Amino acid sequence: MEKKTFPEGFLWGGATAANQFEGGWNEGGKGWSVSDAARSHLDIDVQDYAKQNEVLMKDIEEAMAHPEDLVHYPKRHGSDFYHHWKEDISLIAEMGFKVFRMSIAWSRIFPKGDEDTPNEEGLVFYDNVFNELKKYNIEPLVTISHYEPPLHLCL
Numbered sequence: 001m002e003k004k005t006f007p008e009g010f011l012w013g014g015a016t017a018a019n020q021f022e023g024g025w026n027e028g029g030k031g032w033s034v035s036d037a038a039r040s041h042l043d044i045d046v047q048d049y050a051k052q053n054e055v056l057m058k059d060i061e062e063a064m065a066h067p068e069d070l071v072h073y074p075k076r077h078g079s080d081f082y083h084h085w086k087e088d089i090s091l092i093a094e095m096g097f098k099v100f101r102m103s104i105a106w107s108r109i110f111p112k113g114d115e116d117t118p119n120e121e122g123l124v125f126y127d128n129v130f131n132e133l134k135k136y137n138i139e140p141l142v143t144i145s146h147y148e149p150p151l152h153l154c155l
Contacts, residue, residue, distance in 0.1 A: 011139070013099035014092060019075050019148040022105060024082025026067060028121040031111025032151035035075040037063035060151065085129050093136035100138050102129075103146035113150030 006012055016022075019035035026036075037060045044051045063073060070077050081088055092100060106113060108122035133140050 011099040013097045013101065013138070013141075014095075015101035015141075016081070016103070017143070017146040017148075018103045018105035018108070019078075019146060021078040022082050022108075023076070023078040023080035025076040027082065028108065028125055029111060029119040030105065030122060031107040031113075032064070033105060033107040033148040034151055034154055035148040036073065036107075037151060038075055039063065039072050040074050060155070082125070086132060089129070089132045089136060089138070093138060097138050099141050100133055101141040101143065103143040103148075105148060106145050107148070107150040110150065112152035114153065 019033060024030065025033075034055065038053070038055060039059060039062075041052055046052060063069075066072075089100075104126060105122075108125065109118045111119055111122075130140055
C-alpha cells in the first residue's frame with residue numbers, strides 16, 4: 001500500500017471543549033458553569049434537541065443540591081483532562097498533531113463571570129497546558145467560550 005502524506009502546512013489536529021472534556025469541575029477555584037448543571041436525559045429522544053438541552057430553574061436548583069452526582073451530570077467529569085493533561089498531550093503528540101483546538105472554561109478563569117481579578121489557579125492550569133503543547137510543537141487554537149457561561153451570570 002502506498003503511504004500518503006499531508007501536504008506541507010496542513011494542520012493535522014483535533015478539538016475538544018472544556019465543558020465536555022476537562023473535568024475538575026469544582027477544583028482549582030472553578031465556579032459553576034451552565035454545563036455543570038446540565039443533566040443527561042436518557043429518557044428523552046436524542047433527536048429532540050430542545051428537550052435534551054432544556055434547563056429550567058428547578059433543574060439548576062436540583063443540580064446545585066447534588067454537587068457529588070457525577071452520574072447524571074457527565075460534563076462534570078468529562079474525560080478528566082484536568083488531571084491527565086500531560087499524558088493526553090503526549091498521546092496527541094504521538095498521533096502527530098500540529099494543532100489542538102481547545103476551549104477555555106470561562107468559569108475556571110472568572111468563577112462567577114464578573115470578577116475584576118482572574119482566578120490564579122485557573123490561569124496556572126491553562127499556562128501549564130500551553131507550555132506542554134509548546135514542548136511538543138503543537139499550536140493551540142483557542143475558543144474563548146464553548147456554550148458554558150458561568151452559571152452566576154445566567155441566574
